[in-house]
Amino acid sequence: MLEVDAIHAAYGQVKVLFGLSITVRPGEIHCLLGRNGAGKTTTVKSIMGLVPLLSGTVTMDGEHLSELEPYEIPGRRVGLIPQGRRLFAELTVEENLEIGLLVRNTGDAAKERVLDMFPRLRERLQQPAATLSGGEQQMLAVARALCIEPKVLLLDEPTEGLQPSMIELIRSALKRLRDEGVAILLVEQRIDAVLSVADRVSFIENGRNVETLPAEEAVRDRGKLAKYLGV
Amino acid sequence: MTGNLKENSLHVGVLVILAALFFVVSDYHDGNLARIMVLAVYAVGYNLLFGYSGLLSLGHALFFAAGMYGLGLSMNLLGFAALPALLVGIVFSAGVSAIVGFLALRTSGVAFMIVTLMFAQAGFLTALHFGEYTRGDEGFVIQQASRMIAGIDLSAHANRYFAAFGFFALSYVAVAILVRSPFGRCLVAIRENEERARMLGYDVWMHKYLAVIASGTISGLSGAAYALLFGYAGATFASVQYSILPLLWVLLGGAGTTIGPLIGTAFAFYLIDLASEITTAHLLVVGLTIVLLTLFAPQGISGELRRRGLKWLP
Numbered sequence: 318m319l320e321v322d323a324i325h326a327a328y329g330q331v332k333v334l335f336g337l338s339i340t341v342r343p344g345e346i347h348c349l350l351g352r353n354g355a356g357k358t359t360t361v362k363s364i365m366g367l368v369p370l371l372s373g374t375v376t377m378d379g380e381h382l383s384e385l386e387p388y389e390i391p392g393r394r395v396g397l398i399p400q401g402r403r404l405f406a407e408l409t410v411e412e413n414l415e416i417g418l419l420v421r422n423t424g425d426a427a428k429e430r431v432l433d434m435f436p437r438l439r440e441r442l443q444q445p446a447a448t449l450s451g452g453e454q455q456m457l458a459v460a461r462a463l464c465i466e467p468k469v470l471l472l473d474e475p476t477e478g479l480q481p482s483m484i485e486l487i488r489s490a491l492k493r494l495r496d497e498g499v500a501i502l503l504v505e506q507r508i509d510a511v512l513s514v515a516d517r518v519s520f521i522e523n524g525r526n527v528e529t530l531p532a533e534e535a536v537r538d539r540g541k542l543a544k545y546l547g548v
Numbered sequence: 549m550t551g552n553l554k555e556n557s558l559h560v561g562v563l564v565i566l567a568a569l570f571f572v573v574s575d576y577h578d579g580n581l582a583r584i585m586v587l588a589v590y591a592v593g594y595n596l597l598f599g600y601s602g603l604l605s606l607g608h609a610l611f612f613a614a615g616m617y618g619l620g621l622s623m624n625l626l627g628f629a630a631l632p633a634l635l636v637g638i639v640f641s642a643g644v645s646a647i648v649g650f651l652a653l654r655t656s657g658v659a660f661m662i663v664t665l666m667f668a669q670a671g672f673l674t675a676l677h678f679g680e681y682t683r684g685d686e687g688f689v690i691q692q693a694s695r696m697i698a699g700i701d702l703s704a705h706a707n708r709y710f711a712a713f714g715f716f717a718l719s720y721v722a723v724a725i726l727v728r729s730p731f732g733r734c735l736v737a738i739r740e741n742e743e744r745a746r747m748l749g750y751d752v753w754m755h756k757y758l759a760v761i762a763s764g765t766i767s768g769l770s771g772a773a774y775a776l777l778f779g780y781a782g783a784t785f786a787s788v789q790y791s792i793l794p795l796l797w798v799l800l801g802g803a804g805t806t807i808g809p810l811i812g813t814a815f816a817f818y819l820i821d822l823a824s825e826i827t828t829a830h831l832l833v834v835g836l837t838i839v840l841l842t843l844f845a846p847q848g849i850s851g852e853l854r855r856r857g858l859k860w861l862p
Contacts, residue, residue, distance in 0.1 A: 365747065367747065386751070388746050388749050388750055388751045388752065389749070390749070391747075391748055391749030392749050397747060399747065403741070403744050403747070404744075405736075405740040405741060405744065407740055408736065408737070412733065412736075415733055416734070416737045416745075416748060417748060419730045419733060419734065420749035420750070421749075461748070465749065
């Protein structure tokens with residue numbers, strides 16, 4: 318279980334998070350919703366240690382992630398799929414996967430598992446990542462993160478700029494991971510892409526978690542969406 | 549044929565050709581090739597840092613000279629035999645690169661280039677300052693009688709050639725294995741994007757530090773081998789020119805390719821050799837050729853071959 322407890326974080330002098338707390342349970346997709354600049358991406362970066370915490374803690378199964386160096390966190394089976402995919406463009410699909418596999422030396426079994434999940438990548442193993450389509454690049458970003466066999470997976474706008482068929486593919490993969498017990502924290506702008514897969518939703522406003530509720534409740538109560546997101 | 553098999557075949561082929569060349573070419577070219585192979589070890593070391601890790605050092609002459617003086621001074625001043633002196637040269641350059649790496653990696657980009665350059669200049673001036681021992685620019689000769697390992701006279705023509713071949717083969721194969729290892733893959737990931745590599749779970753600083761040490765040690769091996777095989781050590785080898793040369797060789801041959809350093813070193817060596825036969829303005833010819841190559845093959849000779857179809861080229 319991932320527990321984010323009252324974290325404060327800042328970019329230099331600019332404070333972005335003000336005592337934000339969330340809990341992501343195993344086998345759940347927990348979605349962060351909020352307007353631009355609300356602090357969703359900063360929350361994800363803070364969990365990964367990429368933005369230093371001013372106070373508060375991040376723990377996973379009782380271990381303090383906030384006391385670790387950023388590069389140590391993926392070794393604890395916390396995977397991040399950042400906004401914009403962030404692949405190694407010059408490297409081939411296979412080399413990108415190897416970079417992911419080497420973090421925990423998860424080996425061929427993990428590689429086969431992710432290639433079974435995304436068969437299209439198997440056909441493009443020797444192709445440089447830069448030459449893949451947007452959807453395939455996102456598949457590769459997800460596949461690379463899965464190479465560490467994560468217990469917790471953080472995704473920052475994974476469907477951004479993708480065509481509907483690709484979005485559906487990513488959604489299916491997330492559902493499958495959830496069913497396997499992975500705790501998933503999903504940051505999304507597209508409400509339609511979220512509410513159909515999420516189990517719980519947290520609304521982030523001005524760096525605070527103002528409300529957490531089951532996804533079906535958010536679907537029913539459109540007033541909440543209007544209040545927090547202006548839609 | 550799979551990529552790995554092609555790569556391995558290429559490596560074996562290169563080594564077989566180099567060994568066979570001794571029996572084919574004249575004595576003059578034997579001597580040149582021995583020198584090229586020793587200097588190519590230097591380029592191989594430099595390529596590990598620049599080509600695979602993306603760190604541009606302007607101070608590698610310090611590591612080359614550390615190996616050279618480590619061997620030369622321990623033989624001439626302390627009376628060491630050639631083999632222990634060779635080990636002293638290697639260990640000394642490893643130590644120097646560990647210290648320089650530890651301090652220089654507090655910086656990055658242009659600052660890293662300048663800091664490494666400053667360290668090398670400090671090393672050069674130190675060699676001049678202690679001229680009583682190093683004989684400064686003039687340098688010193690390592691006596692032929694002491695350049696023996698296990699009764700083999702390394703100053704003899706064939707012995708020198710195959711010793712140079714051995715040094716090159718050792719570094720070439722070691723780096724070819726290293727860059728295919730998990731460590732090597734991580735270096736490439738760091739070269740591509742440090743932040744991404746860190747985010748994925750790699751200790752970027754430690755990988756870069758180990759790369760500096762490995763690169764500096766291989767460069768030191770080259771310096772020690774040069775002094776041992778050619779019997780001379782001098783402060784010229786610690787000058788900025790010898791920091792620029794490996795960069796030039798690697799750029800010409802192809803940065804981030806295993807075969808590139810050898811190609812680049814041989815190309816630059818023979819370009820100067822041939823141009824100087826034709827004209828006294830040979831450096832102009834060399835300069836123009838390098839400019840043209842940089843313009844039309846910016847990824848170097850092997851990089852260009854890779855781009856033109858030999859995708860598997862390591």
